[in-house]
Amino acid sequence: MAVELAEFLRKKFSNLVKEAEENDPSGLLLNSRFQSIIKDCTTKMTISSSTASVNREFLYDLIDALSECRVFAYQHKAALNKRLLLFNLFAEWRFTRKMKTRLSGIQDKFTSLDVGIDSNPPRFFPLERQTYRPHNASEIKGLDEQANTIEQLLLRRTEFTAIGIVGMGGAGKTALAQKVFTSPVVRGSFEPMIWVCLSETLINKQEDLRVNVVKYILEALEDDVDELTSDLGIVELLGRLNSKLLDKRYLIVLDDVWHINEWYADLGFRLPEGGRIGDQFSHGLPKKSGGVVIVTSRLEQVARKMVGGKYLVRLKSPLSNDICWDVFTDSVKEDRIVNDGHHILEKMREEIIRKCGGLPLAAKTLAKIIPLQIPDLESNRFLREFCIPDHILVPDKNVETNLHMPKCPVLVFIGGSPEEKLLDTFRSLLNKNQVFNFNLSEDNEVLPKIYENLKKLKLDGDGFASEIQKRLRIIIVGGDVNAKYLLGTICDLRLPESPSIVTTCLGSENHIPISFGWEKHYLNADSQSVTSFLDEVMKAKKIKTDSWHIIGRMQVNRPIASPVPQTDLQNKESGSGFHQRFWNYFSMGTEAQRWRAAAFSSSWTIGKIANVRIMKWDQDLEDLTIRQSIRSIVCCNLPGSPAALNPRGVPNVKKKQDRDLTPSYIDDGLLEVIGFEDGTLKGHGIRLAQVRRIIFKFEKGSVEHVKMKIDGEELKQSLPKDGVFQIEISRSNQVNMLATSDCQAKSIRDYNTYGDDGTEEDTE
Incomplete structure (x- = not known):
């Protein structure tokens, strides 16, 4: 169908030029230019299955330009009869100059098209003027x-x-x-x-x-x-x-x-x-x-x-605007390509009437062309709702005129593999300056720079920038490690309100997207996949989730119940320890690479090598009793787990009372502690506790090193032979995540939505 449509448009354009010449040989503006284009269409344009779409757009532009010339010539001739000679000569000069520029651009576009010859050219149908006889x-x-x-x-x-x-x-x-x-x-x-x-x-x-x-x-x-x-x-x-x-x-x-x-x-x-x-x-x-x-x-x-x-x-007087619109909508209804009341047509009403110029045939011609363009028009109008203008993204950039306020402005960060094609697709659909490559070092500092620019614009009284910041959504395409890094950057900005964030699957570790229902929205590099994904981003609901500090260091002498000092939080990495944030999970005692072989000797268990203390609610620290068979521990904030299963389990009523457990939420300030008896993390494990804070203390000589995983990032921490090394986890703050209707995570704000059936799913 695409090939036949392109051939139809080529013949249509040729016949329209001929028709204009027959009507008034001296009245068609830029006739020689149109004849040159017809020659190119005849001798150089090969319409095949591979070139039909680009040729179609080229011909749409030509027919539109020709229609403008004919309407102008008709209106200009009528105006000349009123003897406004000087004014109308200037109007003709200005219109001709503008149209020459437009036609040059169209010809340049045609020259750049790939018009290779198809070895199996299709059979074309002839363009005929068919006289339609209405029933009444x-x-x-x-x-x-x-x-x-x-x-x-x-x-x-x-x-x-x-x-x-x-x-x-x-x-x-x-x-x-x-x-x-x-x-x-x-x-x-x-x-x-x-x-x-x-x-x-x-x-x-x-x-x-x-x-x-x-x-x-x-x-x-x-x-x-x-x-x-x-x-x-x-x-x-x-x-x-x-x-x-x-x-x-x-x-x-x-x-x-x-x-x-x-x-x-x-x-x-x-x-x-x-x-x-x-x-x-x-x-x-x-x-x-x-x-x-x-x-x-x-x-x-x-x-x-x-x-x-x-x-x-x-017939000299043009039809009224209302009648022209009726002719247009009747023709649309007759062709049945789209509904005559389509919202795109209604939005284009004034433009369509202007292009008709009071001519019924122009209205009928537009009725055949515009409905075929509606998918592209809808796509362009839809994508405008995500685009951010350059002056927001690039410091000291001039502010554009007639700015459109997008409903869902986004910043897109892409990492993992294969990212290049996906980058190109996002950049072709959106402003290229709002799409970033996570794998380039210069893009790693882009978010602080954008927020610094937003702050400057708001201080200068830019209400547009203020509204963009309120509506901003951040898309992270990559594994959990990429998501963890960018979420940490957002937390470091200490914003009054976090932007809404969506993480989606690309790479091997993708447990955060699973928790918020994005596992079914895997991104391909084609435009349709990206557009569909953006639609889901716009419809997604905001849900808050806790983030957690984790710091590993030699034990220091300070009150054990006091919070982690800011100086320690800023010292993120050192030879003697580490500091990070996580949103999904922290696991310890399991081989980080394969999640099978234990990091310790087969005779060692968590209870033998570490003393574990926890804080429930706002109480004092207390020891956590861990069965001797527990060889791995996962501290989990989101429903996803390293094994892509829900490890939490639902203890029966008695066990829930004994362990002081509540339903699991991602924003209640409590971290789930789950124990596993082997390194495979199969099954639901044993739900040990819910904590606001947890400390693992390794006595000197208990083990040479401990292997961990923090939101997909592997760590191997050597333990000192002398002294005590401790790993401490405490609540940091909250960020706004975006969730689909398939979201597994539960918010305490929706407490009444989620019940607890009291069934036993605990392996204990």
Whole structure:
């Protein structure tokens, strides 16, 4: 279908240029430029399955430009009649200059297209002007006054009458003839009624035009032309036509006459009494019974030669805006490509009316083109709701005029593999300056710089920047390690309100997206996948989640219940310890790479090598009793786990009371502590406690090193031979995450939504 549509548009453009020349050879602005483009379309453009879409867009632009030229020429000519010569010459110069620039751009675009030859070119269908006869006159909008004048003339006269309807292409000549032809009053007064389209594209060029036309009329009169007239010449055919129409009040419409032809000149000519029928078309039309012929033509000299100057109807005044819109919507409804009340069409109403220029054919042409563009128009309008202007992203950039406030402005950070194609797709759909490569060091500091620029703009009174910050959403495409890094950067900014964040799957460790329902939204590098994902981002709901500090260091002498000092938090990495944040989980005692072999000797368990102390709620620290069989521990904040299972379990009522456990939420300030008896993390494990704070203390010489994983990042911490090393976890703050309808995580704010059935799922 794409190939046929592109070929249709190519032929449509060529015929529209020809039509404009026929109407007024000197009136088409930039005619030579259009002829040059037609030559390129004919000799250089190869429409194939691989080039159809780009050629289609090129031809859309051409037809639109040509329509503008024709409408301007029509309006300009009318204005010249008012003798505003100097002003209108300036208007023509300005329009021509603007259109030359536009056509140059279109030609440059065509030159850059890949127009390679297809080894299997498709069969093209011809572009034909098809005369549509509506079932009733009410379907034709406007032209009521002209139609009524013609009807009264037809009904009043009892002699043969020839009427001409003339006007520029698209002015409504055929529509006016149809309105008269289908009028109930006219149909009740004339019989037979015959419609003949004389458009050049419908004429069989291998057969005599005269024979073709007369045969067509005889066929309409139910004469077996092939059998009875196969050997008859034009004189015999006209004689047969005359006898068929004799004593009948007939109505014949000759629609879209292009050329001056002596054969059908002077249709009102009367044969003298006893005169012999010759080879002129008028000889086949009896004149005594009140027959009527209506001729439509773009060229007044053609119509005048056929019908004379007495009954010549000139269509000059453009249709009103309302009628033009009705013609457009009726044509849209007829084609059934989109609903005539489509919201995109309604938003484009003023633009469509302006492009119609009061011409019915322009309205019908736009009705065939614009609905086909709606998917692209919808996509562009949709993507505008995510785009951030450059002055927000680039310091000291000039503010654009007519800024559009996006509903869902986003910053996109992409890491992992394969990221290049995905980067290109996001950058092609959005502002390239709002999409960043996580793997480039210069992009790692971009977020603080953007927020610094937002702060500066807000201080300067930029309300647009303030609203962008309120609506901002951050997309993190990559593994949990990428997400952990960027979430940490956001927390370090110490914003009054965190932006809404979505993390999505790309890479091997993707447990954070699973918790918020994004595992079903895996991103491919194609535009459709990215657009669909952005739609989900816009619809996603905001949900708060806790973040947690984890710090490993040699034990220091300070009150054990006091919070972690800021100086320690700022010292994120050192040879003797570490400090990080996590949002999903911290695990210890399991091989970080394969999650199978234990980090300790097979005889060592967590209870043997570490003393574990916890703080429940806001109480004092207390020892956590750990069964000797527990060899791995996971401190979990989100429903996802390293094994991509929910490890928490739901203890029965008795165990829940004994352990002082509550339902699991991601924003209640409590961390789930789960124990596993082996290194595979299979099953649900044993739900040991819910804590606000937990400390693992390793006595000297208990083990050489401990292996850990923090939101997908592997750590191997050597333990000192002398002294005590401790790992301490405490609550940091909260960030806003975005969740889909498949979100597994539960918020304490939705407490009534989530119940606890009290069933036993604990492996203990």
